[in-house]
Amino acid sequence: xxxxxxLFRTVHGIAGRxxxxxxxxxxxxxxxxxxPAPGITGDxxxxxAEEISVGRDPSGL
Numbered sequence: 001x002x003x004x005x006x007l008f009r010t011v012h013g014i015a016g017r018x019x020x021x022x023x024x025x026x027x028x029x030x031x032x033x034x035x036p037a038p039g040i041t042g043d044x045x046x047x048x049a050e051e052i053s054v055g056r057d058p059s060g061l
Contacts, residue, residue: 006035011048012059019055026052 010033018026026049034040051058 003035003037007037007040008059008061010034011052012057012061015052015057015059018052019057021053023049023053 011030014026014029014033018029023046027045030045030049034045048058
């Protein structure tokens with residue numbers, strides 16, 4: 001599995017479990033569970049968390 005696949009699968013799993021939860025809760029899960037991925041910034045993690053918080057799955061899976 002490529003780094004990109006692992007990243008998308010992790011985001012997808014978090015989105016399924018934490019959809020609708022507050023942004024800080026989602027950020028915490030992302031920071032703890034995302035595999036190392038070059039180029040992912042804190043701003044990227046916040047944007048992903050905001051999408052999950054409103055019930056969207058930004059993974060595309």
